[in-house]
Amino acid sequence: MFPYIPATEESKKKMLEDVGLNSVEDLFKDISHKVRLKGELNIPKHKSELEVSSYIKKLGKMNETTEDYTCFLGCGAYDHYIPSVVDAVISRSEYYTAYTPYQAEIAQGTLQTIFEFQSMMAGLTGMDVCNASVYDGSTAVYEAAYVAVASNRRKEVLISKSVHPEYRKVLKASLGAANIKYIEIEIKEGTTDLDDLKEKLTKDVSAVIVQSPNFFGLIEEVEEVVKESHENKSLVVMSTDPISLGLLKTPGEMGVDIAIGEAQALGIPLSFGGPYLGFITTTKALLRKVPGRLVGMTKDVDGKRGFVLTLQTREQHIRREKSISNICTNQALNATAATVYLSLMGKEGMKEVAKQNYDKAHYAHEQLISTGMFEDSWEKPFFKEFTLKYKGNLKALKEKLEENKILGGFHPKEDYQALENHLIIAVTEKRSKEEVDQLCTIVKEVE
Amino acid sequence: MYEKVIYEISSKGKKGYMLPPQDVPQYEVPEKYLRKTDNHLPEVSEREVMSHFVNISSKNYHIDKGFYPLGSCTMKYNPKINEAMARLDGLANIHPYQDEKMVQGALRLMYELQGSLGEITGMDAFTLQPAAGAHGEKTGLMLMHQYHRGRNDLKRDKIIVPDSSHGTNPASAAMTGFKIIEVPSNERGGVDIEALKNVVGDDTAGLMLTNPSTLGLFEENITEIAGIIHGAGGLLYYDGANMNAIMGYARPGDMGFDIIHLNLHKTFTTPHGGGGPGAGPVGVKEFLKEFLPVPMIDKKDETYTLRYDMENSIGKVKSFYGNFGMLIRAYTYILTMGSDGLKHVSEMAVLNANYLKENLKEYYQLPYDILCKHEFVLSGKSMKKKYGVSTMDIAKRLIDYGYHPPSVYFPLIVEEAIMIEPTETESKETLDEFIKVMITIAKEAAENPDLLHEAPHHSPVRRLDDSGAARNPILKWQDIE
Numbered sequence: 001m002f003p004y005i006p007a008t009e010e011s012k013k014k015m016l017e018d019v020g021l022n023s024v025e026d027l028f029k030d031i032s033h034k035v036r037l038k039g040e041l042n043i044p045k046h047k048s049e050l051e052v053s054s055y056i057k058k059l060g061k062m063n064e065t066t067e068d069y070t071c072f073l074g075c076g077a078y079d080h081y082i083p084s085v086v087d088a089v090i091s092r093s094e095y096y097t098a099y100t101p102y103q104a105e106i107a108q109g110t111l112q113t114i115f116e117f118q119s120m121m122a123g124l125t126g127m128d129v130c131n132a133s134v135y136d137g138s139t140a141v142y143e144a145a146y147v148a149v150a151s152n153r154r155k156e157v158l159i160s161k162s163v164h165p166e167y168r169k170v171l172k173a174s175l176g177a178a179n180i181k182y183i184e185i186e187i188k189e190g191t192t193d194l195d196d197l198k199e200k201l202t203k204d205v206s207a208v209i210v211q212s213p214n215f216f217g218l219i220e221e222v223e224e225v226v227k228e229s230h231e232n233k234s235l236v237v238m239s240t241d242p243i244s245l246g247l248l249k250t251p252g253e254m255g256v257d258i259a260i261g262e263a264q265a266l267g268i269p270l271s272f273g274g275p276y277l278g279f280i281t282t283t284k285a286l287l288r289k290v291p292g293r294l295v296g297m298t299k300d301v302d303g304k305r306g307f308v309l310t311l312q313t314r315e316q317h318i319r320r321e322k323s324i325s326n327i328c329t330n331q332a333l334n335a336t337a338a339t340v341y342l343s344l345m346g347k348e349g350m351k352e353v354a355k356q357n358y359d360k361a362h363y364a365h366e367q368l369i370s371t372g373m374f375e376d377s378w379e380k381p382f383f384k385e386f387t388l389k390y391k392g393n394l395k396a397l398k399e400k401l402e403e404n405k406i407l408g409g410f411h412p413k414e415d416y417q418a419l420e421n422h423l424i425i426a427v428t429e430k431r432s433k434e435e436v437d438q439l440c441t442i443v444k445e446v447e
Numbered sequence: 448m449y450e451k452v453i454y455e456i457s458s459k460g461k462k463g464y465m466l467p468p469q470d471v472p473q474y475e476v477p478e479k480y481l482r483k484t485d486n487h488l489p490e491v492s493e494r495e496v497m498s499h500f501v502n503i504s505s506k507n508y509h510i511d512k513g514f515y516p517l518g519s520c521t522m523k524y525n526p527k528i529n530e531a532m533a534r535l536d537g538l539a540n541i542h543p544y545q546d547e548k549m550v551q552g553a554l555r556l557m558y559e560l561q562g563s564l565g566e567i568t569g570m571d572a573f574t575l576q577p578a579a580g581a582h583g584e585k586t587g588l589m590l591m592h593q594y595h596r597g598r599n600d601l602k603r604d605k606i607i608v609p610d611s612s613h614g615t616n617p618a619s620a621a622m623t624g625f626k627i628i629e630v631p632s633n634e635r636g637g638v639d640i641e642a643l644k645n646v647v648g649d650d651t652a653g654l655m656l657t658n659p660s661t662l663g664l665f666e667e668n669i670t671e672i673a674g675i676i677h678g679a680g681g682l683l684y685y686d687g688a689n690m691n692a693i694m695g696y697a698r699p700g701d702m703g704f705d706i707i708h709l710n711l712h713k714t715f716t717t718p719h720g721g722g723g724p725g726a727g728p729v730g731v732k733e734f735l736k737e738f739l740p741v742p743m744i745d746k747k748d749e750t751y752t753l754r755y756d757m758e759n760s761i762g763k764v765k766s767f768y769g770n771f772g773m774l775i776r777a778y779t780y781i782l783t784m785g786s787d788g789l790k791h792v793s794e795m796a797v798l799n800a801n802y803l804k805e806n807l808k809e810y811y812q813l814p815y816d817i818l819c820k821h822e823f824v825l826s827g828k829s830m831k832k833k834y835g836v837s838t839m840d841i842a843k844r845l846i847d848y849g850y851h852p853p854s855v856y857f858p859l860i861v862e863e864a865i866m867i868e869p870t871e872t873e874s875k876e877t878l879d880e881f882i883k884v885m886i887t888i889a890k891e892a893a894e895n896p897d898l899l900h901e902a903p904h905h906s907p908v909r910r911l912d913d914s915g916a917a918r919n920p921i922l923k924w925q926d927i928e
């Protein structure tokens with residue numbers, strides 16, 4: 001009756017006999033009647049594949065997608081191009097139906113892929129060590145904060161208000177429960193206020209967390225943050241967009257202690273916000289504090305090269321409450337997607353895609369300003385995303401753009417009250433000059 | 448066999464991509480912001496990338512290939528319709544910051560999934576945000592923290608866990624600022640009630656329990672345990688790792704649990720992905736609903752909304768709304784199976800486990816010889832004593848016969864533990880084959896222990912040097928370049 005269950009009436013009967021029971025009901029006789037479910041679960045009975053797929057398709061059709069709309073929305077989730085090979089690889093059963101690689105002898109595919117992921121992400125960020133991934137960018141922030149606290153045993157964490165508001169909220173909730181103090185650094189002209197940072201840097205500050213390019217798309221003065229923080233013996237955590245590292249100075253080059261971020265841009269679909277791919281990279285000094293899994297290269301008994309999960313004594317299976325993190329599941333399949341993406345793009349491709357993002361965003365910025373309807377929120381360097389203040393009625397603009405099948409950008413007023421009438425606009429390599437020009441044409445048409 | 452790392456097929460100038468020509472002018476990047484160092488990425492053609500990943504993937508064992516009797520990990524078949532649904536344009540290509548009115552289908556899917564999970568578990572409200580089981584645990588513990596704090600009951604800083612619990616339970620509790628108290632199991636594998644009574648008090652924040660336990664046994668005294676914890680003012684947390692065993696027969700919500708998490712990849716067939724992504728929705732009883740993370744998904748008339756105005760909420764646990772792609776797969780599965788199918792799942796998962804247990808207990812020790820749920824634990828203790836063959840040797844020998852080994856050395860309270868979970872998606876024929884192999888291995892252990900010490904003999908690599916890997920960590924290609 002159920003396609004996923006191979007039992008027949010006859011095999012069931014034989015097995016019940018074998019275990020000495022009369023009926024299936026007897027298998028549950030250890031569950032006391034006090035806690036037994038009376039009657040049936042109140043959900044519909046089974047449905048055929050045909051019925052289910054037409055229903056799910058119907059739900060899908062109720063959504064407007066980035067296939068129908070031109071997407072200028074970003075803010076932590078980006079509409080980048082995904083080469084076909086990425087899905088071809090991660091759709092293979094060998095990757096997506098495999099278990100966590102604890103039995104190394106029969107999990108070399110997953111283990112080697114993670115090793116290559118670690119190599120590529122370390123190379124891209126300029127850091128010494130990368131782990132096998134964490135849930136997403138927002139959870140990477142608190143994992144990094146715990147690494148810092150475990151390393152210098154100070155009990156305060158500073159985070160700039162230019163870090164993604166959702167990341168800050170996740171950090172705040174997590175630290176609040178763990179009794180670690182959460183403090184925000186003010187922003188000035190769209191980037192971290194260095195004077196406010198200096199004022200808040202006390203001997204209790206374990207880590208300073210910044211994001212660059214930040215939530216508004218602006219490139220932060222990370223080296224200044226590193227200098228001030230290190231003088232105070234606080235660690236620096238930098239969240240970054242891996243696409244930007246094809247072009248921009250790396251966390252490693254700037255002396256950052258922990259570089260983290262969201263790697264959804266590397267071949268992972270938007271998928272309404274998840275599953276994405278968090279990464280954590282650190283220096284050698286913090287190696288033994290890295291959360292989650294690490295894959296190492298080694299040899300087997302015949303001297304053949306192989307890969308294993310290593311330094312597992314840090315993990316919760318062995319250390320239980322003394323482990324550094326509770327992370328168990330990671331995002332291995334999405335890490336695989338990113339590894340395939342980075343392999344395809346390679347050394348030159350990552351430079352080229354980063355420069356295309358930069359150029360297209362700067363072109364869009366210039367064109368939008370020249371419509372006369374926008375002004376720069378702050379005149380500061382940016383990468384693929386920028387913030388503008390709209391001079392007209394934002395609601396009318398949004399409606400007009402939607403009519404023309406354009407997702408026009410993100411209005412950050414909920415989290416930044418001062419930014420009434422501002423828009424954060426993302427331009428990836430997927431946007432053509434024609435699409436940008438069309439955006440500007442429509443802007444000019446709005447009253 | 449293919450033996451290369453991608454960097455070994457890289458050479459300067461090869462490319463696996465092509466972008467449209469840049470159609471806008473070039474813009475100068477200020478010198479001080481430019482990257483100066485090598486990015487250490489390989490240079491490989493598309494054909495070589497595809498071939499490389501296909502070649503290394505063939506070294507993986509996976510559920511579509513064969514049997515995975517992994518206790519507590521619940522490796523069951525991943526229906527292909529789930530994958531197809533998650534890849535639909537309407538669901539894969541939506542941005543989390545689109546207006547609610549543009550994503551009504553997605554919100555409706557999540558709302559309906561919440562409702563189904565609530566009914567299956569007997570809980571009143573669900574959040575779908577946690578990204579994995581352990582993330583669900585952390586979320587659940589944050590809810591406990593917030594609940595006690597809200598009542599100004601500030602001295603509750605202790606979480607009780609049984610000694611058979613998952614390692615993530617104490618780790619999550621520690622990460623959320625709690626102290627951990629372990630209670631021993633009794634001779635029937637349940638919680639030792641007297642020991643529990645001795646440790647509960649006005650500093651108890653809660654108890655974390657897996658039921659059925661990691662020994663595969665249903666906790667006989669669950670209502671009494673709930674009474675003890677609630678009587679002391681604590682909350683009862685359900686680790687949903689073993690929900691696959693009881694669907695349609697019992698619900699944590701009816702057993703007295705206040706907070707639960709579910710591992711969608713264990714019970715609701717989302718694939719394991721070589722280690723993730725997962726999803727760990729958290730359900731609560733009505734009195735805890737106000738503390739759930741924002742946003743909640745609400746329905747008013749026929750419109751679905753994201754609700755943020757919850758002043759007692761613990762805040763956010765993850766950006767956006769959870770691992771949506773996983774939620775699509777799980778909901779597709781629930782619709783396909785329905786109330787009758789899910790009940791049948793648990794029946795067959797439990798029957799299969801008992802069938803294996805009864806047929807193997809003659810050959811391996813069975814520390815708890817009672818009716819089990821969907822998994823059970825054997826011990827290789829006597830085999831080790833008699834022949835010097837460890838559980839690890841047995842596990843590795845299974846690889847030679849084409850099986851993924853069971854979970855080993857867990858739970859920690861059973862010496863030389865071998866934890867087996869067949870799941871409902873295996874046939875009697877598969878189980879019979881497995882029994883035959885397990886018996887053969889038991890005989891080999893007596894007759895030729897070295898055969899097991901040196902296993903596996905037929906895998907892409909043989910036993911790997913773990914201690915060498917830890918002593919001299921090579922964690923990226925650049926470390927040996």
